[in-house]
Amino acid sequence: MGEVRTVEVSLPVADRENRAAWKKAAARAARLKPERIHGVRLVRESIDARKTPVKVRLRVEVGVDADLPAVDPPRLDLPPVAAGAGAVVIVGCGPAGMFAALRCLQLGLKPVIVERGKDASARRFDLAPILRKGTVIEDSNYCFGEGGAGTFSDGKLYTRATKRGPVRDIYETLVAHGAPGRILTDAHPHIGSNLLPRVVKAIRESILAAGGEVHFESRVEELLVDGGGKQVAGVATGDGREFRGEAVIMATGHSARDIYGLLLRHGLRLEAKPFAVGVRAEHPQPLIDAIQYHLPRASGRPRELPAARYRLATTVAGRSVHSFCMCPGGFIVPCATENDEVVVNGMSLSRRDSPFANSGVVVGIEPEDLAPWRAEHGVLAGIAMQKSLEQAAKQAGGGGQQAPAQRLVDFLAGKESAELPATSYFPGVNPAPLGELLPDFLAGRLAAGLQRFGKAMRGFLTEEALLVGFETRTSSPVRVPRGEESLEHPELAGLFPCGEGAGFAGGIVSAALDGRRCAEAVAARTPRP
Numbered sequence: 173m174g175e176v177r178t179v180e181v182s183l184p185v186a187d188r189e190n191r192a193a194w195k196k197a198a199a200r201a202a203r204l205k206p207e208r209i210h211g212v213r214l215v216r217e218s219i220d221a222r223k224t225p226v227k228v229r230l231r232v233e234v235g236v237d238a239d240l241p242a243v244d245p246p247r248l249d250l251p252p253v254a255a256g257a258g259a260v261v262i263v264g265c266g267p268a269g270m271f272a273a274l275r276c277l278q279l280g281l282k283p284v285i286v287e288r289g290k291d292a293s294a295r296r297f298d299l300a301p302i303l304r305k306g307t308v309i310e311d312s313n314y315c316f317g318e319g320g321a322g323t324f325s326d327g328k329l330y331t332r333a334t335k336r337g338p339v340r341d342i343y344e345t346l347v348a349h350g351a352p353g354r355i356l357t358d359a360h361p362h363i364g365s366n367l368l369p370r371v372v373k374a375i376r377e378s379i380l381a382a383g384g385e386v387h388f389e390s391r392v393e394e395l396l397v398d399g400g401g402k403q404v405a406g407v408a409t410g411d412g413r414e415f416r417g418e419a420v421i422m423a424t425g426h427s428a429r430d431i432y433g434l435l436l437r438h439g440l441r442l443e444a445k446p447f448a449v450g451v452r453a454e455h456p457q458p459l460i461d462a463i464q465y466h467l468p469r470a471s472g473r474p475r476e477l478p479a480a481r482y483r484l485a486t487t488v489a490g491r492s493v494h495s496f497c498m499c500p501g502g503f504i505v506p507c508a509t510e511n512d513e514v515v516v517n518g519m520s521l522s523r524r525d526s527p528f529a530n531s532g533v534v535v536g537i538e539p540e541d542l543a544p545w546r547a548e549h550g551v552l553a554g555i556a557m558q559k560s561l562e563q564a565a566k567q568a569g570g571g572g573q574q575a576p577a578q579r580l581v582d583f584l585a586g587k588e589s590a591e592l593p594a595t596s597y598f599p600g601v602n603p604a605p606l607g608e609l610l611p612d613f614l615a616g617r618l619a620a621g622l623q624r625f626g627k628a629m630r631g632f633l634t635e636e637a638l639l640v641g642f643e644t645r646t647s648s649p650v651r652v653p654r655g656e657e658s659l660e661h662p663e664l665a666g667l668f669p670c671g672e673g674a675g676f677a678g679g680i681v682s683a684a685l686d687g688r689r690c691a692e693a694v695a696a697r698t699p700r701p
Contacts, residue, residue, distance in 0.1 A: 574599050
């Protein structure tokens with residue numbers, strides 16, 4: 173009778189896809205004769221580039237003395253909404269909202285998603301004016317619309333939020349809706365902005381097929397409140413429609429700034445929270461490959477190796493300076509949501525085959541750093557600070573969605589760049605002194621952090637490196653408070669702040685987990701037929 177064992181093996185990168193080599197290495201690791209290994213199945217894969225030669229590390233299941241049992245591909249079967257099921261209004265169709273809707277269906281509730289932007293197919297067409305004309309369609313762009321900000325900005329799924337819920341369930345749900353199966357085994361899973369739109373469309377189809385509702389181009393402008401202002405009853409949109417339910421899950425993402433104003437108009441408490449702002453740093457991908465894989469740059473990257481990534485972090489004068497949302501083989505993209513601002517972010521396609529690598533390099537901001545904005549803007553001081561940088565970038569960029577930029581070495585030297593290297597940023601860049609556009613406390617920490625990164629990663633400080641301004645939407649500077657157990661806003665029953673926009677997530681997976689958790693909290697207080 174056979175058994176299944178799990179072993180760890182390390183192989184040359186040339187054997188990354190060589191199943192015969194896997195079998196031999198697994199036999200050695202399990203201290204078995206190779207003929208006793210009847211099957212090998214990948215569980216986890218990562219690249220170990222700490223030393224040369226670079227190795228691929230695999231965790232594999234092996235069938236000892238018998239074949240491995242078959243594993244069915246992930247699927248998600250949702251029960252249809254029952255007659256009389258309670259409705260739950262979900263504001264926002266990003267990962268928090270979509271996964272909240274899926275969990276509502278599993279728990280016998282009817283989700284009604286209300287989304288200001290368009291569906292993913294229509295939304296794609298609205299990106300062209302941003303890229304080619306510099307015109308932002310303010311409710312349909314890189315941040316707003318089906319799938320949220322992640323749909324067209326990379327689709328990285330790596331998370332440290334493993335204690336927040338079933339991360340594996342999130343991955344399997346994505347695979348069940350068309351994401352590549354490799355995200356179940358990659359140590360740093362990634363879908364890609366070319367594949368994510370079809371995945372989020374498939375999730376929407378599952379929600380609709382089970383009896384849920386999804387309403388696009390429906391911008392929420394009012395809360396409907398009953399019980400003397402103590403119980404939320406639903407929401408109203410700008411065109412006069414009302415959506416009512418047993419509860420409202422507010423999953424609007426980090427850029428729906430008008431929602432904070434709406435909550436304040438209702439007298440609801442908000443809190444300032446830490447966030448981070450900085451720049452996008454862009455290098456030639458072959459340079460990053462050469463540094464990270466210890467290779468001569470002229471030799472190129474072996475085809476068995478993925479485009480190299482990096483992760484850098486330090487602390488300067490009590491604030492974190494770190495890389496953020498690193499995109500190997502990627503592009504810098506414009507993520508403004510209004511026409512008086514320039515905001516940049518990064519993305520990669522599934523193949524990560526762009527000749528550029530880019531990453532946010534950002535500085536942590538604490539509420540006490542915001543004194544110059546607090547007197548006028550109160551709890552929204554962080555948003556005011558973000559907005560001031562975005563407007564400064566707009567003016568310095570030179571028009572449209574052109575962005576201000578500077579060679580990294582010139583930024584450190586405090587001099588303007590006479591000319592700029594090539595960039596993946598399609599709207600174009602304009603030379604500008606980024607250090608003069610940033611607050612002194614931020615510019616100084618950023619410069620010190622970059623100097624340290626150059627020592628930690630030899631070759632990072634180069635004439636070929638470009639800094640593009642500004643990366644401001646790493647997370648929301650505002651938290652919408654909620655009960656630790658109930659997850660309801662303490663001042664309005666039935667309102668469930670959720671995801672990145674509420675300050676409780678930071679990426680696709682953590683937002684999806686928070687959406688699930690909020691749906692479970694709603695179900696715990698909602699009677700079902």
